[in-house]
Structure formats: structure tokens, C-alpha cells
Amino acid sequence: MNYELLTEQVIAITRLTGNFIRKESMNFNAAAIEFKGLNDLVSYVDKTAEEQLVGNLSKLIPGAGFETEEDTVNSRGQTYNWIIDPLDGTTNFIHGLPTYSISIALYEEEQPVLGVVYEINRAEMFHSYKDAPAFLNHEEIRVSQRAHLSDSLLATGFPYYQFDKQPQYMQLLSELMQKTHGLRRIGSAAVDLAYVACGRFDAFFEYNLNSYDVAGGAYLVQQAGGKIMNFSGGPEFINQREILATNGLLDQEMLEALQRNFNS
Template identity: 75%
Template structure:
């Protein structure tokens, strides 16, 4: 498998669908919002974008299965390759006219991630990597930050928006984290948060109640850029446990120790 060639094709596919999403954002009618659940929004833009991505990715790798957010394709598992796709990560931002949303595409070979692309649409920033390569932003190699103490760090996170049973612990965690670092940011797109860790804008990112399509591509970028990935317990099963701590590797233990005080 020529992963570099495949990655170039995926980048072109992401850019094409990104053009569609950007165009729709200029005239989006919020009367077309649908609700999948409490505060869980979707629109025709998400669904159309997903169909476009699936159609074009099938052309470049017909033997691959899919895990997608909107289920606009017959999701297939246990294939030699699996695409994990979020066609519009940051739907709530998109609907409200906040210009931070992205396309997230990861490819797994068996249980191993081998390719990741995150396209931050409005800034035109294409983050990508593939097996055997470093991580890149618009053709320039990127690395995680070198901050070695939380007091030097800018962190990213996400807020619970429908699973509120852990909200009290999370607020306590926010309070402690805010006192230990330069600040906490909540952008509203997990894929972008992870891409920003990969390029050193954020020193670390943590969140729970995520799905695989939220973090698969971005997590791969962090790994390829020299970072570390864990769940809240410090294990490696972040996709399975639906919680992630992504960092530059230098502040991992300090963050995990703080999280463990509030989550056990």
C-alpha cells in the first residue's frame, strides 16, 4: 500500500467536500436543523457531506469498510481496512455561524491507524499524516509543543452537552485545571482540538463521551507529531472508553494525576 499516494487522494476528497460545506455555510437556514438527541444537532449539510466522502473514498479503496457519524452509508466492519469519518465535526458551530468546523477522516488497517486527515475548513488548514511519515499542516511538518509544566500550558477541552451525570466532577476538574495552566479553551470540534495539539498550539486536550469518528484522525496526528494518547485512567484504549487525554508527552502525568483526583 502506497500510503503517501492514498493520503494525497484523501486530501483532495476532503478539500472537495470542504468547498461544499463552506458554500452552504454562507446561506444556511437554521429551519433545516434536525435533532438526533438532546443538543445533538444534524443538518442536510452533514448528511450530504458524508455521502460525498463515502462515494469518493470507495473509489480510492474499494475493499474498505466504513464507520460514519450520520449513517448515510451501510456501515461495514471487520474489513481489512476501515474508514472512520466525521463529515462535519463542529455541527453546532456551523449551525450558529461560528467558523470553526472540520472534516475528519481516518483509515485503520485492522486495529492499526495508518492515515489521518483533519481539514479545518474556514482557515483552509489541512492537517494530515500517514504510516511512516511525520504529521503535516499544509505541507509543512509539525510537532507537538515542548512545554514541560502545566503552568506553561494552554489546554483544550469539551463540555458535556447531554450526558450530565459527571458534570459536577468535570466542573471541579475545570476549576483545578484553570488554576494550574495559562487557560482552558473549548473550540467545539474535537478533531480541531487534536490537530492543534499536534501542531503545538495546544499543549494538551482532554474530553470524555466522545465517539471514534470524533477523535480517530486527530489522535493519529498527535501520535505522528510526537505526542501521547491515553484515556482518563492512563491506558491506551481511548477509542474504546470514549475518553481521551492527548498531550505533548511532557505534561501527561501531571494532567492524568489531576483528572484521577476527580474521576475514578
Template identity: 65%
Template sequence: MNYELLCTKVVNIVKLTGNFIRKEALQFDADKIEYKGLNDMVSYVDKTAEEKLVKNLDKLIPDAGFLTEEKTINRTGKSFTWIIDPLDGTTNFIHGIPTYAVSVALYQDGEAVLGVVYELNRGEMFYAYKGGGAFLNKKEIRVSSNPDLKSSLLATGFPYYEFDELPQYMKLLTEVMQKTHGLRRIGSAATDLIYVACGRFEAYFEFNIQAWDIAAGCFIVQQAGGEVLDFAGGADFLEKRQVIATNRKVTTELLEAVRRYF
């Protein structure tokens, strides 16, 4: 398969979906939101955007499976699986906060081969494919070269349900805040990851996170020279729903901090 050509087609599909979301943002009615769970909101924009993505991606690989946030399709593929978040940062979108993204990853036989994340408000299209590098608006990107935590800016996210592990997480955040240039909580895991990939953050970490939030971004980080791990230092970040993504240089320090509390 020509992954570069496929990636170009996916970028175009994601861009069309992003145009729809931008248009809806100008006239969005917050009264139309629904709740999937505690603090877990969804809107007609999420659902319609996902339907558009599924319809167009299905044409590229007709027998591929789909793992999607809004569950507009339920299909298992023999070899290929699309992992989709049509609007990562829904809470930001609903409240008019300008950080949210479309995230699409493709897995082949359990291995990531393509990732696209489109941060809509800055018009930044990040993408990567197997055998190539990582790119932002057609320019190749690399992770930061900062060598340690004391010279680093980090990103994280907060859980919005299942708060059992929150006490030790707060202790971890307290330690990290004192050892770095700072800690940011943007509200879009996909955006956090692509910012690691292009060197704006040295690292990002979060627990209780879903595969569709991070699948594309994690692959882009890896293709940009970064490293992605679970909290135990393994590679099961999608299955364990916990992730550490770094520029490689700060991995040891950050992983040691995480292990003190998890």
C-alpha cells in the first residue's frame, strides 16, 4: 500500500470535515448538547462530523473496521482499523474556547501506519505515515531537543469521571510543576500530542484517556522522533488508557516521577 498517497487523501477528507466544524462553530447552539455521562458532553456537530469522516474514509479501504468515539458505526476489519475522534476538545468547542481538533489514525494488523490531527483554530494540519516523517502543513517537524525537565514545558489532562486515582495524580502534578517551566492543560489530548511532535511541549502525560483521543497523535509523535509509553514504561498506552509522550530526552525523569505515584 502507498501510505503517502493514502495520507494525502485522508488529509483532504479531514480538511473537509474541519470546514464543517468551523462553520458550525459560528452558529452553535449550546442548548443542543447531550450528556453521555458525568461531564461527558456531545453535540450534533460531533456526530455529524463523525458520519462525514466514516462515509469518506470507508471509500478508501472498504473492508476496514472503525473504532469511533460517537459510535456511528460498529464494524471490525480483517486487517485495517480507523480510529477516529471527530472533535477532540468537545468541551472547549461548546464553551467557545479555541482549541479543538479532528483526529484520525489508521492501524494495520495492530500497528499504526497513519495519523492525521487537524487543529482547527490555528489551521494546522499535522500528519504522518509509515515510512515517512511527520509534517505540519507540508513542512517536516521534529520533537524538541531540550535535554531535561527543568528546561521543559509539559502538558497534561484531567479526568472528568472515575476520580479514584485523582489524589496521587495531584501529587504528581505538584512535583512536575516544581521541576519544569510549567504545566499546561489545553483540553484536547490530540493537540497536546501534536505540540509534543513539533517541539512546543517536551512531554505530555495523562491517564484515563481513550484510544480515539490519542491514537493519531501518538503515532505522529513517534514519527517526529519522540517516544510514547504507558505509565509502566511499556507500549500498551492504548489498552491501558494511560500515556506518556516525550521528546525522548526527558523520558527517564518523567517516568521516574510518574512511577512514584502510579
């Protein structure tokens, strides 16, 4: 498999769908909103974008499986599987806020080999592939070199359902507000992870995320020299639905803060 060529094809497909989402944002009708669950919004834009991505990606690797947010198709491939979020940051999109993205990852035999995150409004295309660094618009990127929480800027996401851990979460935020340059919640986990990969954020943490929210961005962080783990420091972050992404220098301080508050 020529992963560099494949990634360029994925980038072209992603740009096409990004253009569709950008165009729809100009005349989006709030009456088109549907509810999948509590505070879990979806629209025809999400669904159409996913259909476009699945249709075009299917041509690149015949027989590959798909794991998709909107269930356009969910099938298991023998060797290759795409993990897709067609519009990460749907709530931002619906409310006219400018941060939302497309996230795509490709897994080969249970291992990630390709990741693309496209932040649509700034036209920033983050990508990487097996045995390559991470890139932003084809310029190589690396994680930050900040080694102390006191110098760091962090990203997170607020829970919008399953509020059982909210007291611990608020306690953690209170601690980190006092120990860092600040915390940001921009509403797209894929973008948060891409920003860790390029050094804008020094770490990102969130729980109750799905594979399609984090698969593409997590791969970018790893390829840019950072680390991905769960709140206990272990490697399994997708099935445990908790993720900590760091620049590789803040691991210990972040894990200690998480474990103090979440009792992981």
C-alpha cells in the first residue's frame, strides 16, 4: 500500500466534502435539526457529508470496512477499516460557530496507518500516514516543548450527557485553572487533537467520546511526537472512552491531576 498516495487521495475527497459543508453553512435552516439523544444533534448536512465520504472512500480500498457516526454504513473489513466523523462539532455548526471539522482514520489490522482532520473554516488540513511525520497544509508539524503545567494551555470538552462524573470533572477544572495558562473548550475533539499535534495546545483530555471523534486526531498527535493514553496512563483509550493527549512532557502532571479527581 502506498500510504502517501492514498493520503493525498483522501485529502482531495475531504476537501470536496468540506466545500459542501462550508456552502451549506451559509444558508443552514435550524428547522433541519434532529435529535439523536439528549443534546446530541444531527442534520442533513452530517448525513449527506457522510454519504459523500463513504461513497468516495469506498473506491480507494475495495472491501474496506467503515465505522461511521451517522450509520450510513457500518461494516467490518478483513484488513482495512475507515473510521469517519463527517462533521465533528455539529453543535457549533448548527449555532453558527466557526470550529468544526471532518475526521478520518484508516486502520490496518487494528493499527492506525492514516489520519486526516480538516478544520473547514480555516481550511487547515492536518494529515499523517504510516512512517511519516504529521503535516498541516503539507508543512511538517510537531507537538510543543512545554514541560510544565504552569507554562501550558490545555483543551477539554464539557460532558453533554451522562453527568455522573460532573462533580469530579468540575473539581479537576478548578485545579487546572489554577495551575496553567488556561483551558479552552472549542467544541470539536478532532480539532483539539490536531491543535495538540501542531503545538497550539499542550494537552487535551475528555471522556465519553466515541472512536470516530478521536481516531484521526489521536493518530496525528502520535505522529507529531506526542502521546495518547487513558486516564490511568494505559494505551486503551477508545474502548474505555477516555482520552489524554499530551506533548509527551506533561504526562505525569496530567495523570496525577486526573487520578486525584477521577480516582482512576
